[in-house]
Structure formats: structure tokens, C-alpha cells
Amino acid sequence: MTKPKANIGVVGMAVMGSNLARNLAHHGYVVAIHNRTHAKTEKVLADHGHEGTFIGSESIQDFVNSIDRPRSIILMVKAGASTDATIAELLPHLNEGDIIMDGGNSNFRDTIRREAEISAKGFHFVGTGISGGEYGALTGPAIMPGGTPESYKTLGPMLEAISAHVGDEPCCTWIGPNGAGHFVKMIHNGIEYADMQVIGETFELLRAAGLSVAEAAETFRKWNEGELSSYLIEITAEMLAQADPQTGAPLVDVIKDRAGMKGTGTWTVQTALELGVPVNGIAESVFARALSSHDDLRTAASVLTGPDRVLEVADRESFIEDVRQALWASKVVAYSQGFDEIRTGGEEFGWNISVADAAKIWRDGCIIRAKLLEDIRQEYSADPQLVSLMAAPSIAPKLGEYNAAWRRVVVAAAQAGIAAPVFASSLAYYDMARAPRNNAAVTQGLRDFFGSHTYERIDTPGHYHLEWSGDRSETKISED
Template sequence: MAHVGLIGIGVMGASFAQNLAEEGHSVSMLDRSIEKMQAVADAGKTLKGDLIICKDAEALIKSLPTPRTVLVLVPSGAPLDSVIEMVKPLLDKGDLIADLGNSYYKETERRTAELENLGLYFLGMGISGGAEGARHGPSIMAGGSRESWARVEGALKDAAAKFEGTPCCDWFGPGGSGHFIKMLHNGIEYADMQQIAESYGIMRDGLGMSAGDIADVYKSWMNGPLNSYLIEIAGEVAAATDPKTGGAMLDIILDKAGQKGTGRWSVVESLHLGQPNSLIAAAVEARNLSAQKDSRLEMETIFGASPTALGNSLGDRVDAINSLEQAMIAAKVCAYIQGFEILNAASNEFEWNLDLAAIARVWRAGCIIRSVFLDEISDVYDNGGRSNLALSPVFGQRLKDHIPALQQVTAASVAHGLHVPAMFAALSFHNMSRTGQSTANMIQGLRDYFGAHTFERLDDLGTAVNGPWHD
């Protein structure tokens, strides 16, 4: 079995070290805290592989068989570069460093080039699933050279989540491709969570439902197309009781959402690629606004509270919940359409030759956005489907069936002051995507009027002309 080094024994690193050891692999550990490493080693005494405590980088490197494999699970940016600078002089040509953090893919490209120039290998690997996934099986997305991937493929597939026996772990291409895919995974995760938050707001503020009743709705949705990890844990979060007050835990949580940057990166990169990304952008903006708690409270005193009850605008509660479920299905489809179109554009732009079906397969278990949709998405691409999922029979039909509900729910929510930016973005995206004759002709006319940027005539396509504005 493989013997690897692992630097960074925080929550994720500790969990992943124990995962590898449980699969029979030996792991040499290095962290600034001896106590953390000792706790991990003590907890892993019954595991099949050894968990070895190393006092410093030199001890770690000496403990590894050649060619060496060093996994790194520390924060991206300067902390990661610091670790690389620490171990680089101790390594020999042919040794491998693998970054398992949430690094920006362009930084991964830089590190790959720098280390390969020294004769070292570098892998950029996104792992998803949180601490629970790291311990019992994450989803793993790797990018780098085929040679470096071959070095660690066996150990990582052992540790990865399994979907019907297939490891949710794969190599996707050179350089930063693995971290780009993880970035988009996190962006879709942002959109998913924002849609769930909006459905919660509609039920809480629009329908006057308690957290417990909302939990029951999420649990019922697990029996249909919305079956997913995030819906499952939304039910658990809504059902939880605060041990201090005895009330709903959800009602005690401050409404300020954090973020670590991957969602924002997804939006920026999609703009560079010329691809729509309105759902993730709406989710990032919503988190930004949530952080402005003091400003929101001041605005509320001036303009009044926004959310008002929906009344019977969506029918009785049963009808309203049914419409909301359908709206969520439509919005979720739109998020995946945008996400996979961005991945396809990146594949073409950077010549990565990404396997979209393989990406969907890797996300089917272990990761945060795992859902029944992903098995269907992999089937679409395996059977030659185009990158635009809306043009596939299964997802095209889903949109036809559920867009009317998204229209109804979004219109009612906006009319009653409920904030549904992700749902609104999904509906606007679909409406514009299905419109053969858009309003961009007005934009082209305006651009030509003030800047002589030219446009094409419908009766003379391919020829750039100016309008008669200044004759």
C-alpha cells in the first residue's frame, strides 16, 4: 500500500489522514501542533495503516519511500506557498507535491510550471465533502500531469466516496483543471444553497410556517427530483432544537452568511469566458448583502420590513408547497445548465478536453452538491448529449414541466416583497435563452450611435455597417 506524507492536520487533514489509514495506507503527518497529530494518531491506532508523527519537514521527507508523495491540506495562497518553499529543497527530482486545498486554478498553473521546471511533479486537487467526506469518502477532482496522477491514483480512489462501487475520484486534465472544476462545484453549491434559503424564506415569511413544518417539507422533497445532500441537511437544520432555549435552532442563527472566495471566482471566470453565470452571481451578491446586517436594519426602519404574507396567491398551503417544489426543480436545472456550459467553455479555451460526463460522475457521491440530477447528467453526456443540458430530452422536459411554477412563485414572491434573487435569475436566464429575437439589436444601435462600433444587418449578415444616425 502507498506511504504518503500529509502536511496540515487541521479538521480536513486529520480526517483525510485517518481515511487513508483506514484503507491500509501509511501516512506521515506534519503540523505545527504536536497535540493535533498525537490526537489523530491515538484515534487511529486500530486502523490498518500507520499514522506517523513527524517533528519537522526533514523528518517527514526522510520517512517517505522514493519517489516521494507529499499531500498538502493548508489554506490556499501564502500558507500553501510557504509549505512548498519549506519542502522543496528537501525533495529530489521525480517527487510529487499535491495541493488538496481550494486554490485558485491560475495559482495552480503557476505552481505546476515552477515545480516542473525543477523536475518535481505537482497536482492540484479539489476535494469536496467537508470533514465528514474527508473522513469517510470525499469527491476528488485532480489536475496535473498523467504521470503525477498515476502516482497517487490508487490511494486516492481507495479513500474516495463510492457511487454504486465506482470511486468518485478522477483526473481531468493538465495544470489547474482540477481546481477549476472544484471552483465551479463550489459555485453551483452557492446557487443551490441560495435557492434553499429562498424557499425557506417563502415558507417562513410568505406562508407563516414554523421551522419544524419547513423541515417536514424538505424531508418530503427527498422523495422526488430534489433528492440531494443539501436538501437532506436543510431538513435536519430546520428540525434541530437549540439546547439552550429549547426553540428552533434555525431561529437563533444570525443571518450573516460567510464565504471563502470560490463562488466569487466562479463569477469572475465565467465573465472572462463570456458565459452566463447569473445564479451563482445572485448567490454571491445575496451573501454580500447578508453581511451588511447593520445597514439592512437601518434600511428597514426607513422603508419598512419587506416580506409580506403571500395569502392565497399560490393557492392553499398544499398547492403553494407543490408549486415551490416545482419552482426549485426548474431553478436547479438552470444552475446546472450554466455550470456545465462554463466547464465546457473552459475546456475549449484552455484545451483541457474535459469529460463532462466524468465530472458529473465524480459529483454523484461524497461532495456537497451530490443529487439525483448528477446521475442523469452523466447519462446525457455519456450518450452524446451537447453541453447545453436544456437541449437534452430529460432536462428539456423538466424545464417545460416546471418553468410555469417558477414563473408563478417568482412573480408572487416579488409582488409581496420576498427576496428571491436566485429564482429570479434562473427565470430570467431561461426566458432569454429561449428567445430567438432578443433586444440586443437596441444595444447594438446605441453602441453604434455613440461609438461607431458598427452592427450587422439581418438582410446582409457578415458585413459590418454603421447606421444613419449622423447623416
């Protein structure tokens, strides 16, 4: 009897890959699976083979041959050299029109390179961002595929089926050509960095104001019932309520305050610098993680003096509400910065990314899913050219309403000696963006003084230079 061919294949049977394969099988697809170490493939079959139809293969050739053409193959392997090595292993066994999808956290520039190389050989390459962690991969993640529209006709229905859904809408859509999918996932992770950092700053402020860990957990739980409702707020409440299995103390108190990172937040900031997009809050969150792990610096700085990091709060409930409002405002700024980078990057790389679509597929399944994203989707749907989320009709009035609380929180943190870099930088971003005139005139005057870099005037077009070391006369250098 002829064995059935697989509808799709997955390479890489670590937790994310195996869960994604299981998700596909749960939705009725026949799934070919392969891992460099065959024991992992065997374990998936032994533990989860009853959940659907899997075809396990030890060799890459048998794996490819077990998939119906045109083949769709998902790579869930380590980003970088491992991805390139797996692609090189696959290519000799493929046929024209076959699809390779990279579902790892690859750098979008690597995806652009790979897509060019692989499409030249007659195959499709689809760089795809997948968010939702291990649980999301199994139950329904947010999926951000790039690549050709033709490849999405084949791969898209399967990805949409296994993605999270909001009503009947899948949290998956075609993002754009070559590296667009991984670019949007990179920005997602950058926003995630800022979101987690400002949540950490919030916890530190609540503790400094006298709340116990249990009271802070309950505060986050209550906040999750309102406009701050989000996955990260939800799991913050759960994490803070967790006792240490060894000592019975709050688990958060025995976790070392040293945060790791895998690169996507750094790439978000690096790319923003290249694009000239200010992402202050996201950048501060990356630097905060770096500082937390800079042991030599922290040891050396332990001799420095300052306030005792205790907040004297006259009305605790009022302060908690101030922090809630400041947290919402700072989260909005993180989204605003991220969406500005998506919009600008889409223009720079010729991808024509729909910012509304990005917001739509982030409403469920992904790590930054939040109640706020439905409002964001509506704003960008109404105005696809919206430059700043902060200026959106449903957002700007609330930022104005929360302004005083936001400022009180930043002041309180500074006076108590509590570092709140995302709260503070987000407020600075807000103030710089709204200012009718900022201090860049000083910078440009200094640049012209020491480097003859010229300056522009407010009263007439053109670029000018002042003879600083001479008679201080002004020369018009160019007309534009």
C-alpha cells in the first residue's frame, strides 16, 4: 500500500519545531519531520505520534521525498550558520517551485540574501516571523511571512489555519517581499523589549512605594482587567505570585537581576539608527539589559551614592493610579516607535508594508498581544499614512489626560534614585516630538563652527556657513 505524502515538512525538532509540527498535525495536515539528531525525531513520534499523521525520516533525502510537490518545508533551526547549512543540505533534493520557509529569528538582511540566492535557483524562500513562544507554536501563534505572493498561495492557507484567530480573522497575513516578514518580527521583539522593561520599572516603583510582592502581583492582575489588558501584564501577575519552590519566598526575589538577550532588540535599534528613526524607549530597554549583565560596571559603581530608593507616598492608591497611567503612556510610545520603524523600513526597502495588518495579526498569539492593538489596527486602517501613533485621534487625548501622572512618576523615580529609563525616555520622546522648536539648532550651530557642516535658516531656504574664524560673515552654500 502506497504511503501518503506529507502536505508539509518541518526540519528541527526542538520545542518550537516539534510544537509547530504538532499544531499542523492537529489541523489535519500530514507532516514530515526531520532532525539532524534522529533520536529527537523518534522522540516526537513516540510522545506525540498519536496526535496526527507524521512521517519521520532519518535522512534529508527521505524527508524531502516524503513531501508532496510543490513541497513546503519549514526550517525551525538556530538562526545563522545552522540555517545556511540546513538550506545547503536541502537544495540538491528539491524541485523547481518548492518552498523553503525559515521560521527562526533570522536577521532580515540574511533573509534578503537567502531569498535572492534561492530564487535564482528556481525555488521560493519565505522568511517568516513566528511569535507566541512554545505554547503559541502549539496552540496558535502570530505568523508574519514574507517571500513571493506565489509562495503564499501555497503556504498561506496552512499558516493561517494554525495561527491564532481573533473571531474569524487569522493572526497571519503576507507581509511583503523577501525580508519583510523577519523585519516585522524584529520590530515586534523590539517593542517586546520595551514593554518588559517598563513593566520591570513599574514593579520596582510599586515596591519602593511599600507594596509587597503579593500586593504588586494583585495590582497587575487588576490592571489586566482594564485598558492595560495584555499577555505580558497577565503573566507578570502570575509570575509575581509564584513562590520559590526551594525557599517559599517570592520567586522574583531569588531570580538574579541579570537579563539576557538574543539579538532581535539590538537589531531593531541598529536598523532604526540606519533608517534615522528615533526608538528611544526600545533602545533604553536594550541598554538596560546590557547594564544588568555588566558585572564589572555594577561592582565598580556600587561605591556611588544617591537617594535610598524609597518612595515617600502620601496617598498610595493615587500613586498606584499614576503609575498605571504612566505605564499605559509608555507602552503607547513603544508601539508608536515600532510602527514608525515598520512604516519607514517598508518605504526604504520597497516592501509597502501595511502597518494596519501588522497590528491586526499581533492582536492574539504573539507575546505583545494586547487590548490596545485593536485600537491601533483601527487607527492605521483609517489612515494608512499615519506618521505617529501618538497623534492618532483615539490615542492623543488619552496621552494628554495621562500627562500629569506620567510626569509625576518620572519625577518621583528620579528623586528616589530609581532608574526608570523607559518611563523617562518615552516622556522625553513625547516632549521632543511635540515641541514647536527643539535644541537641534544649537547642535547644528556647533557643527558649523567646528566642521563647516552648514546650517539652514528659518526665514529663507538654502544651506549657509558662517566664517567663524574670520569676520563672521555668512555665505550661502546651496539653494536647497
